[in-house]
Amino acid sequence: MSAPGPSHAPTPESEPRSSPEPGSNPGPDPESDPLGRERAHLAASRAALRAMREDAEALDIRDVTANWVNAAVLGAQIDERIKSLADLSHTPLFFGRLDYLHRVGADQAEGAEGERFYIGRRHVHDAAGDPMVVDWRAPVSQPFYRASRKDPLDVGLRRRFGYTGGELTAYEDEHLSDPAESEERTSKLLQAEIERPRVGPMRDIVATIQPEQDEIVRSGLSGSVCVQGGPGTGKTAVGLHRVAYLLYAHRERLARTGTLVIGPNKSFLHYIEQVLPALGELEVKQATVDDLVAPHAEVRGADGAGAAVIKGDARMAEVLRRALRSHVGVPTEPVVVVRGSRRWRVPAYELEEIVAELLARDIRYGAARDALPQRIAHAVLVRMEEAGEAPDDRVQDTVARAPAVKAAVKAVWPAVDPAKLVLRLLSDAEFLAEHAEGLLSADEQRTILWPRPPRSVRSAKWSAADAVLIDEAGDLVSRTHSLGHVVLDEAQDLSPMQYRAVGRRCTTGSATVLGDLAQGTTPWATASWAEALRHLGKPDAAVEELTAGFRVPRDVIAYASRLLPSISPGLAPVSSVRESPGSLSVRRVEPGAAVSEAVVSACAEALRHEGSTGLIAADARVPELAAALAAAGHAYLSPGEETTAQARLTLVPASLAKGLEYDYVVLDEPAAVVEGEPDERTGLRRLYVALTRAVSGLTIVHRDPLPPALGQPGLHPGPGRPSGVSPVAGGA
Numbered sequence: 001m002s003a004p005g006p007s008h009a010p011t012p013e014s015e016p017r018s019s020p021e022p023g024s025n026p027g028p029d030p031e032s033d034p035l036g037r038e039r040a041h042l043a044a045s046r047a048a049l050r051a052m053r054e055d056a057e058a059l060d061i062r063d064v065t066a067n068w069v070n071a072a073v074l075g076a077q078i079d080e081r082i083k084s085l086a087d088l089s090h091t092p093l094f095f096g097r098l099d100y101l102h103r104v105g106a107d108q109a110e111g112a113e114g115e116r117f118y119i120g121r122r123h124v125h126d127a128a129g130d131p132m133v134v135d136w137r138a139p140v141s142q143p144f145y146r147a148s149r150k151d152p153l154d155v156g157l158r159r160r161f162g163y164t165g166g167e168l169t170a171y172e173d174e175h176l177s178d179p180a181e182s183e184e185r186t187s188k189l190l191q192a193e194i195e196r197p198r199v200g201p202m203r204d205i206v207a208t209i210q211p212e213q214d215e216i217v218r219s220g221l222s223g224s225v226c227v228q229g230g231p232g233t234g235k236t237a238v239g240l241h242r243v244a245y246l247l248y249a250h251r252e253r254l255a256r257t258g259t260l261v262i263g264p265n266k267s268f269l270h271y272i273e274q275v276l277p278a279l280g281e282l283e284v285k286q287a288t289v290d291d292l293v294a295p296h297a298e299v300r301g302a303d304g305a306g307a308a309v310i311k312g313d314a315r316m317a318e319v320l321r322r323a324l325r326s327h328v329g330v331p332t333e334p335v336v337v338v339r340g341s342r343r344w345r346v347p348a349y350e351l352e353e354i355v356a357e358l359l360a361r362d363i364r365y366g367a368a369r370d371a372l373p374q375r376i377a378h379a380v381l382v383r384m385e386e387a388g389e390a391p392d393d394r395v396q397d398t399v400a401r402a403p404a405v406k407a408a409v410k411a412v413w414p415a416v417d418p419a420k421l422v423l424r425l426l427s428d429a430e431f432l433a434e435h436a437e438g439l440l441s442a443d444e445q446r447t448i449l450w451p452r453p454p455r456s457v458r459s460a461k462w463s464a465a466d467a468v469l470i471d472e473a474g475d476l477v478s479r480t481h482s483l484g485h486v487v488l489d490e491a492q493d494l495s496p497m498q499y500r501a502v503g504r505r506c507t508t509g510s511a512t513v514l515g516d517l518a519q520g521t522t523p524w525a526t527a528s529w530a531e532a533l534r535h536l537g538k539p540d541a542a543v544e545e546l547t548a549g550f551r552v553p554r555d556v557i558a559y560a561s562r563l564l565p566s567i568s569p570g571l572a573p574v575s576s577v578r579e580s581p582g583s584l585s586v587r588r589v590e591p592g593a594a595v596s597e598a599v600v601s602a603c604a605e606a607l608r609h610e611g612s613t614g615l616i617a618a619d620a621r622v623p624e625l626a627a628a629l630a631a632a633g634h635a636y637l638s639p640g641e642e643t644t645a646q647a648r649l650t651l652v653p654a655s656l657a658k659g660l661e662y663d664y665v666v667l668d669e670p671a672a673v674v675e676g677e678p679d680e681r682t683g684l685r686r687l688y689v690a691l692t693r694a695v696s697g698l699t700i701v702h703r704d705p706l707p708p709a710l711g712q713p714g715l716h717p718g719p720g721r722p723s724g725v726s727p728v729a730g731g732a
């Protein structure tokens, strides 16, 4: 506890209280200068953090470490701690305050003293060990996110703080248990945070996590969760905060078992990579699914959509299992082991029983192969005992290593290289037919067979789907190591075989699966979460839905949602919580005029605003637009390169837009985005992704007619007519 009981501000506040003069008041009076008092607490907390850091720096480990290895390990841990105690001037040490009506955990007796907590990114304590700031993940912080007037959770006051350039400049109060303040209001500070311009990589949302998001963030480690949510509903943010929460609540266990965040591509991972370190979590690995399976094969080739769909189908798992097990032979010869003057014979029928028993057990091919010599040796030992000998374990080991036993194992249960197995399946039509019988049609088999088989594993031009097959075969041979928790983002795009690859990396752990069925743009994109979760091996995961949108302005999301009936019938449109109306403008270029010129001038207009601008275009149109930008003297970045105050324009191929966001988006030629995909539904989904990247404004520039699914020009999109749709614009 940092200060006694809640101070009751007499009036409810609808506007944040603020002061233009950031703090120099030495002894503020809480009644007349509550902001000064909060600033004093901030200054004291900073001093306490500094003291914690100095304590860590002063630690002398010479007397407590037995040897240099221990010293090095402990030294590294202390360095980490010192780093984590840094006071970052632009990261507020606390962003909220809770005044409980009663002491937490005590009986809520009449007259009992309350308790006050400041909520921040990390724990800070004073010299006596009392908390000055508590971690947002601590149980006492939870009501900051969940308490409501309906269910105040014993909170008398919830205060949110506003900062300007690292200085505490405002606060906003809710007296949750005060009947005089009965109506729910939207927090102005929350609105300001949501509407803050975006520059640089993704940032954390600890100060403003919403109740329905918090429920997902804090759900237990043992269960898996799947979140369906439209564009900008905070799925990525929730997934990353959930990892941070789990690391706090189960630090030791997850330090042992590990955590992993899986994203669709490198530029996306780059965009999100700062969030966890900003929350103090430096140890979480990030990867794409391709990275996970990469160690098995160098991907140098690509499949056509038809072959990729079949290779990614779960039936391939059974084909591989059968093909692998076909290597196990039926013993036809006895094993004869010679020891001294005696010969011990295990007949073929007994070997057959041993092999049958190993095949029937649910163990990996490689583990069974490792067990076989000992089983044969055991059969020899039984015979020795029957003959009156008393062999011990060492004898069994020696017998297991006898040349006759080794030769029998090699003949009956040969070692199998996973890549060679896949190579053979994709090159040898007869071998494939034998194991795909009843699973893949003759046509399907023809589709995945290589027209010109490579000579070796090394010369093969493996595709991404092949690498996943090799990974599956590898797991059939020896079990893949399982992590403690895996977050899978943009999960809708995975094939069943990719779900299996992710699933085997969390067999003994749990998963957070995040995605949007309407944004599935691969030919194998999943049609239902139940099916995806089954392939992942987590059929019991709870499926949650997020529908409040924090990114896309109302007009823009309403316009994009016109596509939903064509791309994902049945999915509810996102309802934007952004209050700023945003702007949507659709500009049609006269036939014969250059689209790129209009696009460049739309970018120039967007750049007059604060924040980032993304120019999204069909991949095939990127070179033309790059040239036009360069000719007009506009420097631009590629996705994944960090926007800065100086470089704010990014040229984004539509295929890389997923998961990213920009303050202003200029979308070039929607019809080309649709045509860039193999079929119309995928094209419209790609367009849906491109239409939903904007935080403040979207300008669409086109010469070709707009896709009819976007509706007629000027059609009322929902609650508000799109602000800038000109009457001449649209899908004529």
Ligand SMILES: Nc1ncnc2c1ncn2[C@@H]1O[C@H](COP(=O)(O)OP(=O)(O)OP(=O)(O)O)[C@@H](O)[C@H]1O
Pocket (backbone or CB within 6 Å): 193, 194, 203, 204, 205, 208, 209, 210, 213, 229, 230, 231, 232, 233, 234, 235, 236, 237, 238, 516, 519, 550, 551, 658, 659, 660, 661, 692
């Ligand atoms: N509670 C919140 N408070 C403030 N900002 C939020 C909140 N939740 C989400 N956001 C912001 O909304 C934006 C969209 O979030 P995010 O990228 O996580 O959405 P998403 O559901 O993953 O979107 P997509 O489906 O497009 O990938 C981000 O800028 C994020 O910081």
